[in-house]
Amino acid sequence: MLECCSIYLFMNIIVENLTFAFNAKEYVLKDLNLHSQANSIAIVGASGGGKSTLLRIMSGLIRQNKDNDLHGKVSINGLSPEQLIDTKSIGFIFQEDSLIPYLTVQQNVELPLKLKGETNMESAEYFLSKVGLFNDRSKLPRELSGGMRTRVELARTFVTRPKVLFLDEPFVGLDEYWRTSLYKELELLREETSPITILVTHHIEEALTLANHIFVLGKHKHIIKDFVIEVPLPRVFDENPMAGLEDLKQGISKLIISDSLTNEKER
Amino acid sequence: MKKKGNIILLVVLAGLLLLIWEFAARGTDAELFISFPSKIVAFLVKNISFLLQSTAVTLVESLIGLIIATLFSFALMVLCFYFPKLMDIVLPLSVTSQVIPLITLAPLFALIFDIGLTAKIMMAALLCFFPIFINFANGVNLIPKSITELMQIYNISTTQKIIKFYFPLSLPSIMQGLKVSSTLAVIGAIMAEFCGAKIGLGKNLYLATKRLNPELIMSSIVLSAVLGGLLYVLVVLIENKLGYWYKQNKQ
Numbered sequence: 001m002l003e004c005c006s007i008y009l010f011m012n013i014i015v016e017n018l019t020f021a022f023n024a025k026e027y028v029l030k031d032l033n034l035h036s037q038a039n040s041i042a043i044v045g046a047s048g049g050g051k052s053t054l055l056r057i058m059s060g061l062i063r064q065n066k067d068n069d070l071h072g073k074v075s076i077n078g079l080s081p082e083q084l085i086d087t088k089s090i091g092f093i094f095q096e097d098s099l100i101p102y103l104t105v106q107q108n109v110e111l112p113l114k115l116k117g118e119t120n121m122e123s124a125e126y127f128l129s130k131v132g133l134f135n136d137r138s139k140l141p142r143e144l145s146g147g148m149r150t151r152v153e154l155a156r157t158f159v160t161r162p163k164v165l166f167l168d169e170p171f172v173g174l175d176e177y178w179r180t181s182l183y184k185e186l187e188l189l190r191e192e193t194s195p196i197t198i199l200v201t202h203h204i205e206e207a208l209t210l211a212n213h214i215f216v217l218g219k220h221k222h223i224i225k226d227f228v229i230e231v232p233l234p235r236v237f238d239e240n241p242m243a244g245l246e247d248l249k250q251g252i253s254k255l256i257i258s259d260s261l262t263n264e265k266e267r
Numbered sequence: 268m269k270k271k272g273n274i275i276l277l278v279v280l281a282g283l284l285l286l287i288w289e290f291a292a293r294g295t296d297a298e299l300f301i302s303f304p305s306k307i308v309a310f311l312v313k314n315i316s317f318l319l320q321s322t323a324v325t326l327v328e329s330l331i332g333l334i335i336a337t338l339f340s341f342a343l344m345v346l347c348f349y350f351p352k353l354m355d356i357v358l359p360l361s362v363t364s365q366v367i368p369l370i371t372l373a374p375l376f377a378l379i380f381d382i383g384l385t386a387k388i389m390m391a392a393l394l395c396f397f398p399i400f401i402n403f404a405n406g407v408n409l410i411p412k413s414i415t416e417l418m419q420i421y422n423i424s425t426t427q428k429i430i431k432f433y434f435p436l437s438l439p440s441i442m443q444g445l446k447v448s449s450t451l452a453v454i455g456a457i458m459a460e461f462c463g464a465k466i467g468l469g470k471n472l473y474l475a476t477k478r479l480n481p482e483l484i485m486s487s488i489v490l491s492a493v494l495g496g497l498l499y500v501l502v503v504l505i506e507n508k509l510g511y512w513y514k515q516n517k518q
Binding site: 056059060061085086088090091092094095096097098100101102111112115140142 | 411412413414416417419420421422423427431432435436438512513
């Protein structure tokens with residue numbers, strides 16, 4: 001399936017023969033391979049296809065234990081998921097709200113710094129202003145709209161200047177206006193901290209806007225195809241970010257649908 | 268406006284019931300057992316200092332019991348955070364322990380600790396422990412998966428998790444448990460006083476049944492209700508202070 005076979009040393013992201021089952025029988029991922037030189041990849045696929053699980057394995061949230069069956073190799077920037085977590089240099093934005101409800105916006109953004117034992121909170125204020133929430137800094141999360149809460153999550157994630165950024169459907173449930181505005185904020189933040197980004201989404205346009213290497217996770221629990229996008233990032237500031245990518249969008253969409261249909265027939 | 272109307276309705280209804288009681292019981296056999304409101308009030312006023320003294324004793328017993336139970340369940344939870352396997356033992360044990368009607372232990376405590384305050388405090392604490400502990404454990408389970416995973420991403424120590432996340436995030440559940448326990452504390456203390464005490468509302472109730480003194484029974488019941496309410500309000504006040512972030516009325 002892989003079209004590129006460069007030397008591993010130049011690979012930012014490597015997943016090799018990854019197999020995972022929550023309990024030894026039902027496989028969520030099977031012999032999954034994924035290699036990329038890009039610094040922003042996206043994994044797309046049908047809902048319930050194991051995308052989130054893959055992201056959790058790559059970020060070290062899911063580890064091998066006695067109940068599950070996990071083997072294979074994952075390496076990002078030369079580090080294993082466990083090493084990544086140990087270096088405390090990863091950021092993760094979850095699909096569900098993960099703001100701390102009893103902390104104000106500012107305290108939420110300061111939290112990762114405080115947990116790291118830092119005393120200088122200037123960067124918290126800096127990132128708050130960067131996402132345009134400085135004036136709302138003393139509000140509680142519940143007083144903010146969904147889009148604003150996602151902004152706080154962005155600020156809180158970038159405040160530690162992560163080297164690797166995991167995004168699990170971060171903008172789900174937001175309208176087009178908020179999505180576009182958050183894409184722009186994300187790109188500005190990435191420009192400043194340049195993390196390796198791994199995005200999981202079922203929104204193909206989102207993947208095409210934010211990533212330059214797109215992997216399609218099929219129902220057979222491995223990557224069925226990948227596409228490298230040559231147009232450099234960020235694209236969201238262009239007048240029409242999807243210019244020239246419309247065909248690709250249609251293609252990926254058809255691929256996902258036909259893949260799920262073949263599976264239906266096999267059953 | 269609607270709330271105010273409800274309160275007025277409630278007061279009128281209560282007043283009506285008291286009036287019926289007053290005139291139905293007065294001069295009949297029922298007077299011997301349940302007395303009637305004006306007589307009870309007169310008794311209450313006459314013996315106010317003694318009655319308040321008994322109430323104060325019961326209050327101290329139940330309050331200390333409640334505090335001990337709270338601290339004990341917090342300590343146990345902290346232990347379970349450090350040693351998660353412990354929870355697999357403690358949880359089923361504390362749940363099955365609830366099939367014992369705990370108040371049956373009151374005579375035993377009276378026997379062991381004699382008629383001092385200890386037996387009452389222990390009894391109150393014993394009744395209070397379970398609701399606080401089980402609600403706390405439940406509250407920890409209710410922490411959203413995304414926040415649990417965030418703690419993993421931050422790669423922080425158990426101590427940090429406990430202080431920054433587990434305790435504050437389970438506050439709504441802890442408070443729920445404390446509200447239940449605040450009334451149980453009074454029940455525990457009074458139950459223990461039944462089994463032997465120098466002074467207290469339970470002691471009053473016990474004596475009054477032996478001496479057929481319905482005024483003492485009724486005024487003690489009223490005062491224990493006030494006591495239960497007092498402890499409940501105390502918990503609510505603490506919750507209003509700490510729970511500003513989930514209490515809706517604040518907005």
